[in-house]
Amino acid sequence: MSDPGVDRRLSNELLAVIPARSGSKGVPGKTLRLLAGRPMIAYTVAAIRAAGITQRLVVSSDSPEVLAWAERESIEALDRPAELALDDVPVAAVAHHAAQALDWNSDVGLFQPTSPFCSGASIAAAYAAFKEAESTSLSSAVRVRHLFWLDESDDLTRPRPLFTERVNRQYARHRVLRETGAIQLVAGAELRATGRLVSDRHMLFEIPEDESLDIDTLDDLMAARRRLERGLVIFRVRANRVFGSGHIHHCLQLAEELADHHLKFLLRECDPFVMEALDERGYEWLEETDLPQNLAGLVDRTPAVIVNDVLDTTEAEVLRERLAGLRVLNIEDLGPGAEHADRVINALYPIRPGAAAHVDSGPSFATLRSEFFGLPPKVIHEHPQRILITFGGTDPSHLAARCARVLAGQVDVELRVVIGPGAEEAEFPPGVEVRRHVRTMASEMLAADLVLTSAGRTVYEAAAVGTPVVVLAQSAREATHAHLDFGSGVVFLGIGALVDDAHMLEVVRRILSDQRLRQELSDRLQASVDGLGARRVAERIRMLLLGL
DSSP: OOOTTSOGGGTTSEEEEEEOOSOOSSSTTGGGOEETTEEHHHHHHHHHHHHTOOSEEEEEESOHHHHHHHHHTTOEEEEOOGGGSSTTOOHHHHHHHHHHHTTOOSEEEEOOTTOTTOOHHHHHHHHHHHHHHTOSEEEEEEEOOSOOEEOSSSOTTSOEESOSSOOOGGGOOOSOEEEEEEEEEEOHHHHHHHOOSSOTTEEEEEOOGGGOOOOOSHHHHHHHHHHHTOOEEEEEEOOBTTTBSHHHHHHHHHHHHTTTSEEEEEESSOOHHHHHHHHHHTOEEEEOSSHHHHHHHHOOSSSEEEEEESSSOOHHHHHHHHHTTOEEEEESOOSGGGGGSSEEEETTSOOOTTOOTTEEESGGGOOOOGGGSSOOOOOOOSSOOEEEEOOTTTOTTOHHHHHHHHHTTTSSSEEEEEOOTTOOOOOOOTTOEEESOOSOHHHHHHHOSEEEEOSSTHHHHHHHHTOOEEEEESSTTGGGOTTOSGGGTEEEEEEGGGSOHHHHHHHHHHHHHOHHHHHHHHHHHHHHOOSOHHHHHHHHHHHHHTTO
């Protein structure tokens, strides 16, 4: 569709030339390289046609493959002489050759096939600005956001700044502009007379930064592919004081791995701390009210995947998601909806013989937050000094306060409690240090000699650090998790409500008193996780976006 703001009288005055030689060194054969299933040159053709400012479009090339492609697409093909396809031949010579070969005397535009993101709207606006300014040549440009200095004397102790003040790059509007090569316009008379694309009355036309990519290297090509192949990932999350906060933290970690895609959150029965976490990170979210209606409002592009991190799903809700055109990946799902999902990731549940082929289970898929990477080696002290008590973001069974009461005054170490953002206020014994906000949980675990926690993902975090861990499950469901065995280095006492206080105290004392036991537990824990779980889950999501 052409830009309604462009005067139709400008049509037919412009010859659009796409220079597409075969001798690219950075990316051999790049003109016909595929981007999201289409040859790179096809994006430039589509933008020129969408601009609606010319009815004559020609591809100039020395490549038989490119010329054949143009003819198949009903585009005029101009066979370029070999001497005009050499590395050192300026593109102005290509424009001049096209004008002469076609006996063209009006305006000429060169639109390089290596700028797939330049839009028809920008082309139309550039040509309108060119005619209005009565310039004789124009180049598209993008304003540079970085701080530039000019070296005029090969003396780096006396540079000249090309900026007036130092400001954050995202807010900068500096005087330096970079030519993009996407749009080059020249008056026909100027081109025929001088053979140049840059005249004495040259102007720049600023295009949006996201249209400025010029594919010159393989890295550029991969960046373009990632951008064009971006899909939509909807994280459907349930996190509150009953179900805990692990679901939102898990999805946030996956979101980091999938930052190159469009990400949205659909919140089912979430407490305010979830919205606060998403707002802090700038993610788009919507509270779930009617699933089909909500999905209709969220799904604005394809391909699209929904990640259900809501525990067990029903058959009906997964089928509704599929009817909305979504591929479905479920997390920690033992419900009937799991049978209809495209993929199920059950990192917290054991690998079952004969499990469905679309189910991935076990610690290989355990996700860890970025703070749990690159930590220093865990030191197992002969004389322990601190126990860390933390039972997730909500602690619905109030196990933190109970453990603190059982251990206070009974063990000769410091007791530190970390309470999650969704946990209710509770009374703790004197002398117990209680923190609701900490800089990093990884640092807290690293400084502790023993961690008391619930049977969720916190166990994997303690394992990554290498701090021995004693587990009390919040519920019967938690007690079925896969990582609760001594082989993995976990000391599991059972469902918290059923664990005797005296037994808990005895186990803690035994672990604190035995350095060799703590070292063995630490070694087993660190061997049980490799830190690649989030990447593996993200790859499953990427495969679904690709239809695999």
